[in-house]
Amino acid sequence: xxxxxxxxxxxxxxxxxxxxxxVLPVLSFGMWYNFGEHNDYDTSKAMILKAFDHxxxxxxxxxxxxxxPGHAETVMGRILNDGLIAYRDEIIISTKAGFRMHDGxxxxxxxxxxxxxxxxxxxxxxxxxxxxxxxxxxYDSQTSLRETMIALRDIVLSGKALYVGLxxxxxxxxxxxxxxxxxxNVPYVITQxxxxxxxxxxxxxxxxETQKNLGGGVICYSALAQGLLTNKYITGIPSDSRAKNPDAxxxxxxxxxxxxxxxxxxxxxxxxxxxxxxxQMALVWTLRDEKMTSTLISTSKPKQLEENLAALDNMNxxxxxxxxxxxxxxx
Numbered sequence: 439x440x441x442x443x444x445x446x447x448x449x450x451x452x453x454x455x456x457x458x459x460x461v462l463p464v465l466s467f468g469m470w471y472n473f474g475e476h477n478d479y480d481t482s483k484a485m486i487l488k489a490f491d492h493x494x495x496x497x498x499x500x501x502x503x504x505x506x507p508g509h510a511e512t513v514m515g516r517i518l519n520d521g522l523i524a525y526r527d528e529i530i531i532s533t534k535a536g537f538r539m540h541d542g543x544x545x546x547x548x549x550x551x552x553x554x555x556x557x558x559x560x561x562x563x564x565x566x567x568x569x570x571x572x573x574x575x576x577y578d579s580q581t582s583l584r585e586t587m588i589a590l591r592d593i594v595l596s597g598k599a600l601y602v603g604l605x606x607x608x609x610x611x612x613x614x615x616x617x618x619x620x621x622x623n624v625p626y627v628i629t630q631x632x633x634x635x636x637x638x639x640x641x642x643x644x645x646x647e648t649q650k651n652l653g654g655g656v657i658c659y660s661a662l663a664q665g666l667l668t669n670k671y672i673t674g675i676p677s678d679s680r681a682k683n684p685d686a687x688x689x690x691x692x693x694x695x696x697x698x699x700x701x702x703x704x705x706x707x708x709x710x711x712x713x714x715x716x717x718q719m720a721l722v723w724t725l726r727d728e729k730m731t732s733t734l735i736s737t738s739k740p741k742q743l744e745e746n747l748a749a750l751d752n753m754n755x756x757x758x759x760x761x762x763x764x765x766x767x768x769x
Contacts, residue, residue, distance in 0.1 A: 440521030443491035450493025453731045455655030458627040466496035468734035470503050473510035483517050484740050492747050500534035501556045507539050511563035533560045536575025548578035548586035572599035576606040587618040603628035609648040616652045633658035635720050646729040655731035667720040672702050704766045718749035
């Protein structure tokens, strides 16, 4: 039977989710990509338990994570059943619905029917009576925003989620949604945008400041740009990399351009002086503003998880380092 590391909270740092009572580890574990049916279960279990043993208390899922859709939740349910459930009160589990789950008219978007039925199915796969955070996964212009927000309220009132979040909403969409949620007394605490050194849209959108004013926190995903922000692509494209994987949805071989490789080489020089890899520096760079509550990591091997955790040994940047990084990224 699994027994957690008694020193698991000694090195991890935690930040508060806006004005809520929740705190998250600065590194949370996302199960988007490496928990499909083709992935080895024992490796998946080892990574989740190692993450918890190092103070990562937040595990992030969605109904369509796999592949196939739903498989990541099934894997997490199995890991919980294999011993992690004993620590359920120490764990934040989040899931989402909003992107297409299956074929058919009720498996996509923001309708009340889709969100509520999807969460019921997620809870069955996870084998638990509630999740800590339930997100609407994407803004749906085809559905009344009020309908979506009322569904989130009723999900909380049903006891199937403790808090709600909004993922892939821009600042204006967040403000509009929050106004409704506030009227409905819904415990909205978090938004989840994509963000990395190579994808800085939230800065122009002023999303961090907007979310702070709304009283919530922010957790970003794809901090390593699907694995592009690593040392592995400096000298070519490895055959076992995500860029070579035909199943990778958002990251292709064509994304490894000569311009990007040149930036990686320059970033590597700064990272090396900091005693870090590009990946480690890229992770903590997303956390340089305290308004970023957490950043999601997702690894395929325990060794990668150890590397990600080691990034926390140096989270501080000098003003000169930040200026150099900005110059590289804007060149």
